[in-house]
Amino acid sequence: MNLALSYADQAFAEEVRLFLDEALTPELRAAEARNPATFCEVSAIAAWHDILSRKGWVAPNWPREFGGPGWTVTQRFIFARECERAGAPRTFTFGLAMCGPVLMRYGTKAQQDHFLPRILDGADIWCQGYSEPSAGSDLASLRTRAVREGDHYVVTGSKIWTTFAHHANWIFALVRTDPDAKPQRGISFLLIDLKSPGISLRPIVNMAGDHEFNEVYFDAVHVPISNRVGDENDGWSVAKYLLEFERGADYATRAAAMLGKVKQVARVTNALNDAFARKLSAAEADVLALEMIELRAMSATSLGQSVGTTASMLKLKGSELIQRIDELGLEALGPYASPDQARAVLSHNQFTPVGPEEGYAVTARYLYDRSITIYGGTSEVQRNILARAMLGL
């Protein structure tokens, strides 16, 4: 979609571009360019988070009262688009995009005062402890127990696929506080210090060769009751609210940037024939349609409304579109799609905008992005939600 930007928004876009030109060092751009996953090296994320935090731009979606920039929906969209175009690294999103909004809605004043500034300045890095070995899509069957003992809960159990736990110092976790209640009724939402005695991690390496997620074990870990968010046994409401943010993430800006890279690769490898150009155009049309839905969702949240099932639609369409673009990237590389070949063929070419790292990232990203239709709720689960809510099935 071509947003007909007002003069004020055009000026804002220019301000963002100028800032990015200056603030994004070659090292930060390179770290993101060779990133095969959601998050690039943690040192680059920390550096970028810090730069944005100092500028007051690290939490585009937060209201001003909690330290956000107070931007309009259009400004947030412009900022996300320009960051993606400029190849900026991600920030510490588990705190900014998940834990923060939850604390704003469900947290006590003391929790907000303590944790929100530490999310903004990067003092605390969060990870998400929802999934367990036998509780993924069927999250409500989770078994990690929290038993009250005086002014603490004693937490025992394990989490799996915990992205960034090896870099984080806090985890927000769903735990079972009433084993006799119906599955959704007996869950609570806890904030747990990862340095607490009794916590251990085991790395899991994904098929792109990256260590991004982990298993997290809790062996009689003491967590103050004051670290519970929301009422005891009402953690499911908190969990569902948070998932709206996870599922409603900004896919369109990322998809648009990826399409741009695929076109560059296709030029390098001479894959840009009519048939391939038609596939690119079809993907481009879908990116524009996705942008429209994302803007609608952003507009709803900015009015304090729930995104509801739109989050599922965005997750489903966005993740599948990104996988389609990954496949176009591989098609553009043709017979040179293995990581080493991609690096070699693109580095031997004189065409400058695509560096060898980017050629490498096309293939590695394809591998990594197989996970995108799994995390945050699989495509099948999103289809179930939409079928129930929209088709009444």
Ligand SMILES: Cc1cc2nc3c(=O)[nH]c(=O)nc-3n(C[C@H](O)[C@H](O)[C@H](O)COP(=O)(O)OP(=O)(O)OC[C@H]3O[C@@H](n4cnc5c(N)ncnc54)[C@H](O)[C@@H]3O)c2cc1C
């Ligand atoms: C890269 C990555 C990062 C992740 N990061 C985190 C994280 O930081 N924190 C966290 O808590 N979790 C994380 N996860 C876990 C993720 O949320 C789960 O993998 C996801 O919810 C699916 O659960 P599962 O893996 O147990 O698969 P299962 O639930 O066992 O599903 C297996 C298959 O069965 C299908 N299926 C299941 N139920 C139904 C149904 N009712 N109808 C139709 N089909 C169904 C699924 O679609 C899937 O194809 C991450 C996962 C990945 C891949």
